[in-house]
Amino acid sequence: NAGVTQTPKFQVLKTGQSMTLQCAQDMNHNSMYWYRQDPGMGLRLIYYSASEGTTDKGEVPNGYNVSRLNKREFSLRLESAAPSQTSVYFCASPGQGRSYEQYFGPGTRLTVT
Amino acid sequence: GQSLEQPSEVTAVEGAIVQINCTYQTSGFYGLSWYQQHDGGAPTFLSYNALDGLEETGRFSSFLSRSDSYGYLLLQELQMKDSASYFCALLNSGGYQKVTFGTGTKLQVIP
Secondary structure, X not given: OOOEEEEOOEEEEOOOOOEEEEEEXXXXXXXXXXXXXOOOOOEEEEEEEOOXXXXXXXXXXXXXXXXXXXXXXXXXXXXXXXXXXXXXXXXXXXXXXXXXXXXXOOOEEEEEO | OOEEEOOOEEEEEOOOOEEEEEEEEOOOEEEEEEEEEOOOXXXXXXXXXXXXXXXXXXXXXXEEEOOOOEEEEEEOOOOHHHOEEEEEEEEEOOXXXXXXXXXXXXXXXXX
């Protein structure tokens, strides 16, 4: 039981390049989230998915797209990366009926030059 | 909207007790959570207060006062491994249950 997994762990992109961050959970949870974490700013919600087939914008969605491929997988895509998207990205999934308790993946450290 | 404020850094001595405060502004919430994050790691859940008062989990306790828009995390018998960042987080009410995180407090435990 791996919980929440993310790939890749590290990535360096040039401005304008695209990439997809992958997230999977094996806990059979309905909800999944994508956050970004910048120094001094805590975790900010990018997109979330309440259930398979649904996605909604969070606090900072601009420049990102998401896909909830199935119940297990939730991907985050940067179509044209910008230096402002340099951050650590975390995928998370809360326990069923326990939205206050989120299980986080190990994170992806992204640098855009 | 929601906003949470925490001190940016706290230093405490091994074996001592430390309190990390969190004040918030919100239009409605279900409760307050606390998370721990070691450098380079992912946040991990510590505790949740749905009601006012103290919740105890081993060496860690968390407190909530809705009337004062205030909560805190209390760490007792500090150990070096407690050096980490600690985040408070509101579980928002109204619509889908999203979580809003504070900016975090970096705790340094010194010998």
